[in-house]
Every structure is written in C-alpha cells, then in structure tokens.
Amino acid sequence: MERTKIAQIFADQEHFGGREVRISGWARTIRDMKTFGFIELNDGSCLKNLQVVMEAAALSNYKEIAGQNVGAALTVAGTVVLTPGAKQPLEVKAASITVEGPSAPEYPLQKKRHSVEYLRTIQHLRPRTNLFSATFRVRSVAAHAIHTFFQERGFVYVHTPIITASDCEGAGEMFRVTTLDLDNVPKTGDGAVDYTQDFFGKPANLTVSGQLNAENFAMAFGDVYTFGPTFRAEKSNTTRHAAEFWMIEPEMAFCDLAGDMDVAEAMIKFIIRTVLEKCPDEINFFNSFVDKGLKERLEHVASSDFGRVSYTEAIELLKQSGHKFDYPVDWGCDLQTEHERYLTEQVFQKPVFVTDYPQEIKAFYMRLNDDGRTVAAADCLVPGIGEIIGGSQREERLDVLERRIRELGMDPQDYWWYLDLRRYGGCRHAGFGLGFERMVMYLTGVGNIRDVLPHPRTVGNAEF
Amino acid sequence: MERTKIAQIFADQEHFGGREVRISGWARTIRDMKTFGFIELNDGSCLKNLQVVMEAAALSNYKEIAGQNVGAALTVAGTVVLTPGAKQPLEVKAASITVEGPSAPEYPLQKKRHSVEYLRTIQHLRPRTNLFSATFRVRSVAAHAIHTFFQERGFVYVHTPIITASDCEGAGEMFRVTTLDLDNVPKTGDGAVDYTQDFFGKPANLTVSGQLNAENFAMAFGDVYTFGPTFRAEKSNTTRHAAEFWMIEPEMAFCDLAGDMDVAEAMIKFIIRTVLEKCPDEINFFNSFVDKGLKERLEHVASSDFGRVSYTEAIELLKQSGHKFDYPVDWGCDLQTEHERYLTEQVFQKPVFVTDYPQEIKAFYMRLNDDGRTVAAADCLVPGIGEIIGGSQREERLDVLERRIRELGMDPQDYWWYLDLRRYGGCRHAGFGLGFERMVMYLTGVGNIRDVLPHPRTVGNAEF
Numbered sequence: 004m005e006r007t008k009i010a011q012i013f014a015d016q017e018h019f020g021g022r023e024v025r026i027s028g029w030a031r032t033i034r035d036m037k038t039f040g041f042i043e044l045n046d047g048s049c050l051k052n053l054q055v056v057m058e059a060a061a062l063s064n065y066k067e068i069a070g071q072n073v074g075a076a077l078t079v080a081g082t083v084v085l086t087p088g089a090k091q092p093l094e095v096k097a098a099s100i101t102v103e104g105p106s107a108p109e110y111p112l113q114k115k116r117h118s119v120e121y122l123r124t125i126q127h128l129r130p131r132t133n134l135f136s137a138t139f140r141v142r143s144v145a146a147h148a149i150h151t152f153f154q155e156r157g158f159v160y161v162h163t164p165i166i167t168a169s170d171c172e173g174a175g176e177m178f179r180v181t182t183l184d185l186d187n188v189p190k191t192g193d194g195a196v197d198y199t200q201d202f203f204g205k206p207a208n209l210t211v212s213g214q215l216n217a218e219n220f221a222m223a224f225g226d227v228y229t230f231g232p233t234f235r236a237e238k239s240n241t242t243r244h245a246a247e248f249w250m251i252e253p254e255m256a257f258c259d260l261a262g263d264m265d266v267a268e269a270m271i272k273f274i275i276r277t278v279l280e281k282c283p284d285e286i287n288f289f290n291s292f293v294d295k296g297l298k299e300r301l302e303h304v305a306s307s308d309f310g311r312v313s314y315t316e317a318i319e320l321l322k323q324s325g326h327k328f329d330y331p332v333d334w335g336c337d338l339q340t341e342h343e344r345y346l347t348e349q350v351f352q353k354p355v356f357v358t359d360y361p362q363e364i365k366a367f368y369m370r371l372n373d374d375g376r377t378v379a380a381a382d383c384l385v386p387g388i389g390e391i392i393g394g395s396q397r398e399e400r401l402d403v404l405e406r407r408i409r410e411l412g413m414d415p416q417d418y419w420w421y422l423d424l425r426r427y428g429g430c431r432h433a434g435f436g437l438g439f440e441r442m443v444m445y446l447t448g449v450g451n452i453r454d455v456l457p458h459p460r461t462v463g464n465a466e467f
Numbered sequence: 468m469e470r471t472k473i474a475q476i477f478a479d480q481e482h483f484g485g486r487e488v489r490i491s492g493w494a495r496t497i498r499d500m501k502t503f504g505f506i507e508l509n510d511g512s513c514l515k516n517l518q519v520v521m522e523a524a525a526l527s528n529y530k531e532i533a534g535q536n537v538g539a540a541l542t543v544a545g546t547v548v549l550t551p552g553a554k555q556p557l558e559v560k561a562a563s564i565t566v567e568g569p570s571a572p573e574y575p576l577q578k579k580r581h582s583v584e585y586l587r588t589i590q591h592l593r594p595r596t597n598l599f600s601a602t603f604r605v606r607s608v609a610a611h612a613i614h615t616f617f618q619e620r621g622f623v624y625v626h627t628p629i630i631t632a633s634d635c636e637g638a639g640e641m642f643r644v645t646t647l648d649l650d651n652v653p654k655t656g657d658g659a660v661d662y663t664q665d666f667f668g669k670p671a672n673l674t675v676s677g678q679l680n681a682e683n684f685a686m687a688f689g690d691v692y693t694f695g696p697t698f699r700a701e702k703s704n705t706t707r708h709a710a711e712f713w714m715i716e717p718e719m720a721f722c723d724l725a726g727d728m729d730v731a732e733a734m735i736k737f738i739i740r741t742v743l744e745k746c747p748d749e750i751n752f753f754n755s756f757v758d759k760g761l762k763e764r765l766e767h768v769a770s771s772d773f774g775r776v777s778y779t780e781a782i783e784l785l786k787q788s789g790h791k792f793d794y795p796v797d798w799g800c801d802l803q804t805e806h807e808r809y810l811t812e813q814v815f816q817k818p819v820f821v822t823d824y825p826q827e828i829k830a831f832y833m834r835l836n837d838d839g840r841t842v843a844a845a846d847c848l849v850p851g852i853g854e855i856i857g858g859s860q861r862e863e864r865l866d867v868l869e870r871r872i873r874e875l876g877m878d879p880q881d882y883w884w885y886l887d888l889r890r891y892g893g894c895r896h897a898g899f900g901l902g903f904e905r906m907v908m909y910l911t912g913v914g915n916i917r918d919v920l921p922h923p924r925t926v927g928n929a930e931f
Contacts, residue, residue: 147614159511165698166924182640202927203929219592220603222594224600430540
C-alpha cells in the first residue's frame with residue numbers, strides 16, 4: 004500500500020473515513036494501558052498529530068510497540084475512524100505497526116516544554132517540536148509565495164553572485180573568501196598579501212547585497228528579482244541580526260519610487276494572505292503560544308492601505324508627539340527602531356512608508372531629489388518590527404551619479420560597469436530589499452532571528 | 468496610460484489589435500528612411516522585438532528619435548496594428564516617442580553577432596542579447612518549476628547554511644571564510660593560526676553540499692528540499708565546473724532508492740515540460756542557433772521511461788560494446804563522462820539511472836547493500852551531458868554508519884548530530900542532488916557553464 008501523509012487525511016476526512024491507510028512518522032507520545040494504547044504520530048506533513056489506537060489483542064507485537072521510546076519512527080497500517088465530537092476528529096485503528104527505527108530513553112525532546120535557548124543547542128532535532136515545525140513550514144510557504152508573486156508578474160529570477168571581488172555597496176562589514184594558506188600567507192616583495200596567488204587572483208568577499216548586479220539584469224529584462232543569501236560580518240549580538248541571512252531584491256526598469264512602493268505593498272500583502280490561507284494551524288499555534296495579537300495584526304495589515312509619509316513630515320510628527328525617545332529626533336538623524344515603531348504603531352497604526360530621506364544617511368546610488376538634499380528612498384515600517392523593507396529609486400543620471408561617487412571619496416573606475424548602465428540606455432528604475440528572516444519573524448511572532456533560521460550563523464556560532 | 472509589456476501584446480493579439488498602448492524598452496535597431504522609420508524595441512518581457520513604425524509627419528521629434536543610437540531606452544505611445552501575412556504579426560504605429568535614456572555610438576552590442584568569449588567581458592550588457600536573454604529566462608522558469616514541483620508535493624523548502632564549520636561531506640576543496648586580518652594573521656603561542664579570534668571562533672568554510680543538514684529536516688518534515696548556492700575551490704578549468712553554482716537537494720524520509728529515482732525522474736520531466744510550455748520561443752531559438760537536436764531530445768526525454776541498470780551490469784555492457792574508451796573499464800573504476808555518455812546515448816538512447824556502485828568510489832553516508840561491497844547509489848545520466856543527478860539511499864543503521872566513518876579515518880565525534888539522527892527514530896531515507904547549471908545547460912544546449920550563470924566565478928574570475 005502507498006504511504007499516505009497525515010496532512011492528506013486531515014484535509015480530506017470524508018474520503019478517508021473507513022479506509023485503510025499506511026502512514027509513517029515519529030511517535031510524539033506513547034501511552035500503554037496494557038490491553039490497549041495510544042500513539043500520537045507526527046509525520047511532519049502538518050502540525051497535527053494523528054492518534055493511533057492499538058489493541059494488544061489485535062497486534063502480535065503490541066509489547067514491542069508499547070515499549071518504544073518517544074521519537075521512534077513507526078509505520079502504521081490501519082483504518083481511519085472518524086470520531087465526531089471527540090477531541091480529535093479522527094483516529095487510526097492499527098492493524099499492524101512496524102518499527103522503522105527505535106529511539107532511546109535519553110531522547111532530548113521529551114513531552115515537557117523546552118526553552119528556545121536549549122533547543123538552539125540541538126538544532127538537528129528542534130524541527131521536531133511544534134514551534135519549529137510551524138516556523139519552518141511558514142518559512143517555506145512564505146518563500147514560495149514570494150517566487151509565485153514575482154513569477155506571476157513576469158519578473159525574471161536572477162542568481163546574483165555570492166562571492167564578489169567588489170566592495171561596492173558599502174552596506175556593511177564583509178567576510179573574506181580565500182584559498183590562501185592562513186598558516187603561511189604568501190607575501191609580495193613589499194610585504195603585502197600576495198592575492199595573485201589566491202583563487203580569484205584578487206581579494207574576494209561574501210556579498211552584502213545583489214542589488215548592483217540585479218540592476219544589470221533589470222536593464223535587460225525590465226523586471227527582475229533576487230532571492231539568495233547575503234552576509235554581514237558585523238559582531239552585533241542582537242535578536243535581529245545574523246551573519247548569514249536571505250534577501251529578496253526586486254529591481255524594476257521604467258519604475259519610479261511610487262511604483263516601487265506599490266510593488267512592495269502588494270508583495271507583503273500577498274505573502275501574508277498566502278500564509279494565512281495555507282498555514283491556518285501554524286498561525287493559530289503562534290497566536291496561542293507566541294504572540295496573542297499576531298493573527299489580528301496580520302489580517303489588519305493584509306487589508307490596510309499602507310501609509311506614506313515623507314521623512315521630513317515624519318520628523319515633525321515625532322517631535323510633536325511629546326513622546327520621550329532615547330535617541331533625540333532632529334532633521335538629518337537616522338531613524339532608530341524606537342522612532343520607526345512609534346510611527347507605525349502609534350501614529351499610523353498600520354504599515355507606513357517613510358520616503359525622501361536626507362542624502363547623507365542613505366546609499367550613494369539613490370536618486371537625488373530636486374530639492375538637492377533628499378533622495379528618493381522609501382523604507383517600509385511595520386508594527387512590532389520597525390523597518391522590514393528598504394527601497395529607492397536609483398540614480399539614473401550619469402553625471403549626478405559620478406559626482407556623488409566622487410563626493411564620497413570612491414573611485415568611479417571601480418563602478419565602470421554600473422556606470423555603463425547609465426551610458427547605454429539608462430532609464431528610471433527602482434527596487435527594494437526585503438530581509439527574509441524579518442518577514443518570517445513578522446509572520447510568526449518569533450522574536451529572535453536565531454529561531455527562524457534553520458542553522459543560524461552569528462558571532463561565535465557556526466554549529467551544525 | 469499604464470505601461471504594457473511586449474509579451475502581453477504578443478500573447479493577446481486579438482485584444483490589443485487597434486488599441487492604444489504605452490510601451491517602454493530598448494532599441495535593438497533604428498532604421499531611418501527620412502520620412503518614416505522603424506524601431507525594433509525589446510523590453511525583456513519576451514524574446515521577441517516589437518516593431519515600431521514612426522512617421523516624420525506625425526512626430527514632432529522625429530529627427531531626435533531617428534538619430535538615437537542602438538541601445539537607447541525609449542517610451543512609445545501608439546496604436547497596435549495587426550499585420551497578418553507580414554513578417555511580424557503586429558506592429559505599433561507611434562503617436563509619440565520619448566527618450567528615457569540615450570545610448571552612445573560606441574555601445575558594445577551592435578547588430579552583428581558577438582562571440583560568447585567577448586560577451587563574457589561585458590557580463591553587465593550580455594543579458595540584452597538574444598542568446599543570454601533566452602538563457603536567463605529559461606533559468607528563471609526552470610528554477611520556479613523546481614519550487615513548484617516540490618511545493619505541490621508537500622516538500623518543505625529549507626535554507627541550509629552557506630557558511631559551515633564542518634568539512635563533513637568531503638565532496639571537494641573548500642573556500643575559507645574569515646574576518647582575520649590576512650596582513651597580520653593572529654597566532655597562538657605554538658605558532659598556529661588563532662582561530663578563536665576569527666568571527667566564528669573556529670575555522671569556517673563555504674558549504675559544498677546542504678545534504679547533511681537537509682537530513683536533519685527530513686527527519687522532522689518527511690520531505691524537504693534545498694535550493695541554494697554551493698561552492699568548490701577546485702582549480703579545474705573546464706566548461707562544466709564553476710567555483711559557485713546552485714544545487715537542489717531533496718531528502719525524503721521513509722523512502723528507498725527506487726522511490727528516490729521515481730522522484731528524480733518525475734522532477735526532470737516536470738522541469739522540461741514546464742520550460743517547453745512556458746518558453747517556446749526560447750527553445751526554438753536554441754534549437755535553431757545553438758543545438759539543432761535540442762527540442763527533439765527534450766521532448767523525447769519528457770516522454771521516455773528512464774532506464775535503470777546496475778553499475779555491475781553497466782560495466783559489462785561497456786566491456787561488451789567493443790567501443791574503445793580513453794579510460795579503461797573495469798569493475799571498481801569510477802565512470803568517466805565518456806562512459807556515462809556512451810551508456811545513455813548509445814546503449815539506452817535515453818536517460819538512465821546507474822545504481823549500486825562499489826562502496827569505495829562513493830560517499831560514506833550511502834547505504835551499504837547486502838552484498839557488502841556496493842552501496843545504494845543512483846546517478847542519472849542524460850544524453851549530451853552525462854551525469855546530471857547523483858543520489859543515494861542513506862545509511863540509517865547507526866552501527867554500520869559509525870563503522871564506515873571509522874574505516875575512512877574520520878572521527879565519529881565530528882558527526883555527533885548526524886549520528887543522533889540514527890539514534891532517535893532513524894528511518895529509511897534517500898535523496899539526491901541536481902546541479903542547477905547542468906540542468907540549464909541541458910535545457911538550452913549552451914555548452915559552457917560560464918554562459919548559464921549570471922556572473923560566473925571560476926579560477927581567476929570574480930568580475931562584476
């Protein structure tokens with residue numbers, strides 16, 4: 004008999020009621036009442052366990068099965084019995100049970116609740132808990148929703164490079180990638196590292212952003228997006244930063260800042276709606292055990308029109324609020340998370356785009372506004388998190404861009420190909436970056452980035 | 468007026484015939500006949516150009532437009548005119564044309580055909596050529612097909628880590644990832660590199676495979692897959708190897724080698740069918756200009772049952788063939804590409820899985836067969852390429868796996884979490900790896916991996 008997944012049985016109860024099935028999964032609990040017993044079986048196809056009823060009289064190996072430890076892998080053949088009115092809507096009455104693989108008494112995931120800190124030390128097993136099962140299923144569904152959103156709109160998915168020899172974006176500290184022997188680094192005559200002996204013949208790093216490369220492709224395909232890992236070697240030890248994380252970076256030709264915000268807003272709503280639709284059990288779980296306001300907040304965001312306010316107006320709103328902030332608020336300052344959250348949670352009470360930031364606090368490639376002091380940037384702030392998206396219209400004017408590069412003490416020669424895009428059919432274009440882990444944290448209410456990454460990499464941590 | 472993409476107009480000609488549209492794109496050619504002229508406009512939404520007809524009498528800026536250089540970004544407002552019987556099925560009669568961004572006379576992509584070698588030096592512009600436009604669109608469609616295939620079957624997408632502190636798989640040379648100052652590497656008292664000062668507190672590398680981590684998740688979710696970048700620091704300079712490439716690695720609990728091959732075969736067919744359906748223009752282009760037999764071969768593969776033959780039988784078939792190979796064929800030898808291609812192209816004339824290889828030439832984690840000398844591996848060989856997929860059933864027996872690790876001189880302690888999976892509810896499971904670039908080469912007929920990667924990284928090359 005073909006294996007049936009537990010999710011299928013719950014999804015189509017009418018069909019399966021009375022039918023024979025074969026299921027395989029892991030025992031979450033085993034209760035032995037001597038003449039009969041119950042097994043809660045989970046196969047990872049959904050959050051729900053399947054209750055298996057076994058009778059000593061019907062199973063020749065009842066004692067072997069009843070004596071299994073939690074975590075054992077079992078295959079059960081039996082009949083689905085619908086149990087309307089009972090705690091669970093159905094159960095399986097076992098005709099036979101075989102042990103695929105036993106577990107051990109010291110199995111680290113016993114029925115009691117474990118702290119997330121402890122579970123981080125057993126990252127290979129934590130996906131078997133409800134919390135992480137739900138989190139990583141939502142992560143997967145959200146990732147696919149993002150691909151679907153862009154593919155349905157004709158965007159081309161581009162795998163921008165992970166290893167890069169340019170440090171163009173200056174978005175953060177970088178990891179060096181090398182095949183040089185660190186025990187004995189080769190040096191040139193004047194004592195410098197001899198990178199001609201390195202794999203790429205020059206210093207190479209892990210990318211901090213695929214944006215500049217994405218622009219290459221937007222100038223050919225019109226609409227493109229990236230979805231890949233990015234890296235920061237900053238030794239910040241916070242709940243929101245990891246050294247390795249995934250980013251989505253759409254880039255659109257013939258698009259201005261307003262169009263950029265339209266796409267970002269539609270994308271966030273699409274991700275939320277997809278997860279609400281495909282992961283109702285997971286969202287209910289998070290809403291009960293992680294964040295009581297989660298479901299209401301997600302539904303609210305999915306149906307709100309996002310606010311839009313200029314940085315200049317936002318500064319005024321913060322100043323007028325009378326609220327006492329840890330960091331002072333003045334035109335020209337970078338918005339801190341406390342400012343961002345106050346704007347989205349207190350002032351707008353919904354997601355809000357803050358636009359047109361001072362040029363000094365934003366990246367060199369953002370388009371200079373006519374006022375000569377702000378740039379066409381738009382950060383999307385959401386309740387509970389703060390900034391979730393950073394976007395901008397890019398500077399398409401060759402002379403303005405070159406001037407800005409020089410002003411910042413950078414060498415236009417290092418950007419020859421990026422400037423070429425403005426020499427040969429440059430056009431209005433815009434894009435944004437979504438930090439995928441922040442999105443998953445937002446969707447689940449999970450508060451620490453270490454708990455939404457399968458195997459998080461942070462300062463001092465690269466286990467598993 | 469909203470911008471319409473050229474792909475939409477070609478896809479729905481009846482609807483657009485006679486309608487006014489606004490389109491934006493880049494001029495591939497501009498022909499000026501003084502009183503009228505033609506522009507071939509491409510916006511990257513499809514391979515096709517749109518012919519724009521302009522008349523000097525109708526356009527106040529006719530001279531400006533007619534004088535533009537190839538590559539200029541233009542926005543055209545005009546009426547779609549269906550032209551049945553003409554070379555192209557429709558054209559747009561321009562009412563107005565504006566220059567979004569001019570190009571320059573020295574624009575490197577003139578109408579003539581350029582060598583792929585030259586185009587690799589202008590990777591930021593090559594997506595604007597038909598060859599690369601078609602290749603990267605197929606790449607995007609194939610990537611999405613892979614996600615769709617697995618998501619529809621309930622697989623969970625897992626982002627296994629890129630940076631790893633374990634060198635477990637031994638699949639190849641690794642890149643070191645570090646934040647140590649290479650000019651002045653810190654040393655311990657006994658002169659060794661002091662990795663406690665490195666970012667992760669220990670040596671870290673770029674992953675060569677996500678498989679071992681994927682197994683962690685398969686033992687919780689049942690069916691999972693990865694799709695991410697992997698790395699090899701081997702200084703091989705071939706048309707089939709890159710230092711950075713993308714891999715898909717499904718891993719399935721309660722699945723044996725036969726089930727593994729079933730999924731691999733269904734996946735390859737699904738990818739091919741999706742690309743044939745969604746990219747007919749691209750496939751016709753490749754079939755005409757890159758590989759005359761491509762379309763027939765793809766259609767054949769999509770409708771064939773893949774062959775299955777044991778390594779032992781395959782060796783016999785090769786020996787009996789009478790064909791003279793550069794590398795000798797004997798039981799125990801690793802199959803070379805010439806052997807693989809002979810099997811799939813000459814013997815089977817379709818894709819074939821070769822199974823049950825000698826233990827010595829395969830990885831430590833593959834399940835030992837009852838004969839005690841072969842392992843439950845399955846490589847999928849396809850005509851024109853050779854190996855495209857490598858898979859196996861994994862060794863789930865703790866004692867057998869530990870013994871194998873020791874036999875190979877490795878330390879079981881380094882694999883504590885991988886062995887834990889066998890301690891706590893281990894079960895039959897299997898998986899495979901698909902090299903994504905090989906798949907794209909197979910789908911397009913493009914013969915060099917450097918031309919299917921947006922910005923390829925190979926020995927000495929990390930430009931752009």
